[in-house]
Amino acid sequence: MTTDKPYCPPKPYSLWAVPALFRTLWRGEGNLLELLPAAAYKFKVGNLGISRRSTVLFNDPELVSHILRDPDEIFPKSDLMVSAVEPLIGQSIFVTDGEKWRKQRAMVDPAFSMMRISHAFNQMQAAVHDHEIELERRAQTGEEFSLDQAMGQLTADIICRAVFSTSLDSNIAHDVFEDFNIFERHVAQTDIMHMITAPAWSNPPQKPEVLDACARIRQHLGTLVDTHLDPNSNYNDIASEVVAARDKETNQPFTRDELIDQLGVFFLAGHETTASVLTWVFYILAAQPNLVKQLRNEIDNVVGTGEVEFAHIKRLPLVRAVFRETLRLYPPITFIPRVALRNAKVGPRKLRRGALVMIAPWTLHRHKLYWKDPHIFRPERFLSELADQIPGAYIPFGQGNHTCVGAGFAQAESALIISKLIRRFDFVMTNTEPVRPAARLTTRPVKQITYKVKYHR
Template sequence: MTVAVTQPKTAKTEDFIPPYPHRFEQTPPVWTLIGMAKKNFLSIWSVGDFQSRLRSQKVFTREMVLCNRPDVVREAFQTNHVALQRKSPQMRHALEPLLGDGLFVSDTKTWAKRRKVVAPIIHGSRVPGFAPIMVDTIIEKRSDWENKPEGTEVDALAEMAHLTAEIISRTIFGRNLGKNYAEEVVKGFSDYQRHIDQIDLISMFGLPEWLPRFRGSAIRKSKDRILNVLDEIIDSYANQKEAGEASVIGGLLEARDEDGNPLSRDAIRNEAAVIFMAGHETTANTLAWAWFLLSQSPQTRVKLHAEVDTELGDRIPTFADVANLRYTRAVIEETLRLYPPVPILAREAIKATVIGGKPIPKGALVMVIPWLMHRNPVLWSKPDAFWPERFIQKSKRPNKYGYVPFSIGPRICAGLQFGMTEAILSLAVLARKFDPELKPGTDVQPVCRLTLRPGDDLPMLLKTRTT
């Protein structure tokens, strides 16, 4: 089945409308949707899904509930956190080979204990101390670009993935990852997403959780590539400690629970995998999308360049500059609105509850889908347009339950401030010198598997700024 895609307007229009999949007027049959979802979860939604508030539908044996307005999102993820804290079976089984019982996929007692250990490690209060390492790493990337001939073609998605993998390694794990290790991590995550199942039919048919899910050799190989790097980082901690180098991995190794017991080796590696995945993959995708959007939006580029020239000049930025880079932040926030890195947030009800007056049975799947809510025309003017200015207008800031690129409620991403700071500094430092141009003839389309990417790569031409 061929699915039409919406093409962007020309870059000369006032408001650039970036690409998004075709929206159905009427929802297709379930089996058609399942086939489409296996390839791209963003392609299954109808016009009504974007405009809805609270919808439900039974798919095989599962009740599926869609929350698409701030009031019901608050009920689902804040008020009813206890009943809806468990991630969906699809997400848990898709990530279990890589993350084990890590914070991202665990729940109840395991989640509560690990959150106490992990959250302080990347808490917003620690970000100012991480900023100098971020800046040093970004400047190294800028120098690497400066050493390339004018017009060199680069894969912006891979470039940003290498950058953020290096940042997360240096700031969180206290070591220089190096080009070879970064390559292993980046390719490992890409391959893992490409091969992992996007639909968990076993759970949709109500079959037991313990039934094994088939995992092909490609998944095992990509998982091993990532975990081997993490094992090296963990094993090297003893040498780092002797050299006086502090790191988060050291915090995990030395952490104790309320009973005074250390985390197991598996738990440490699982949490390291969560931090690495959340700390590099999502920010890399955001930056790649930002470069694409800017390449198609001349007016936005002019405003961005004016800000970074004025605020940064030729000096090395610091954490204090982030607060003054208001338009740069708006570009990142608007990118996150249009292309949220995790565009589907799904939970499984571990007990019956109520949302918006609707009874939610145990076992139901409750979904908050940023991809839909961030483009809901009831909540946003020009919902499909790239318009960073909407985030500059303080009087019109979005409701925090209507803008959820980092989730919301008790399970909100612990690294929110880390990721935002990293993205703002990366965009500002690189945009001060470069104005990347999309390679002519490139068709960029959003694809969602575990995260939302601009396809498998993003070919762009490095152009040095002349103004």
């Protein structure tokens, strides 16, 4: 297919464990990607650097699947992750485990059925339409903008419309977005020294400004929840589906606080992640003119000049392959951390109680044993069945119990955004500095990538 030269998009330069640690501390960016030793792309199970608390990285698909299915309930979500997000999303499905999580998940799942996603597609179309108007303005003025921020705003707008039937222009949604950015800025950088020196379950309390931002977000979410709890309301959106959900055994609905937890997590998990992968999609496409031509041909043949509809999505294999290959190279959830509740053995590896058990889509997706030319961007991998030959080596949406509830939503939304924007605009990067990826709340460029858009037609 594409006649563009083999393309290796930005990745950290891998070092041995000790120099990698010094580089990461010296740069002070808390970037876990740069801490990954070169060996992490080759071994199946290994230590992740040197720390007081044992930190073990699993790269073996079978063992990864065992840990994430967790039949013996030994590996819940890690205390590091839970303590970072709990002030925002309380006891939502993103942090709970065991029986509590099972009940919550059963109540939340129907809100992401295919039928619900196809209904949400109208709201996605409306948000992308408004974004196109903004890009038209930018094309006319030649204004430079941050791709990262633009994608964050677009996906936040989509989440607000699909979950609460309100756009990001409304005061409440806008305030949630602004406070979320404060939260993201403060909790995104990993405290590497803490990771190295602290024992398990010893996380310091969050900074006051983070707690304030979380309290404000929860207050705003509460106002949005109240509009849906009003017996006279007549919403038909994701929030209304979760409000109507009942526990199978007790027939009880979620309480108001529980609704804030669950709906808050859709905002947290549902917009940053998609914004992350789309930032990388448009970054990569700016360097792949022939691929862009092929994408435009596919979109023209399938969609014509009309609106991109939900039914078109499964008929756009190249658009989907570009999305999947970008998720391989830049999985938004870079690490999926768990903690060992007790001493355990996984495959050949003994784990002590409190060990940090790391699964890294980033290393699995770039592992020498599972991928040919692992760092090269090659969407054709996903045009054939070959891509699924190693089950468990491709897990951008996780695996097992906690598999992403919004995977179908994210795929529909991303295919829509890519198709609509790429057929009308050329994205031209204006950055002069080299781009480096970082593991923050999601996989992001260390610094903003600046762009201009031009009309294609």
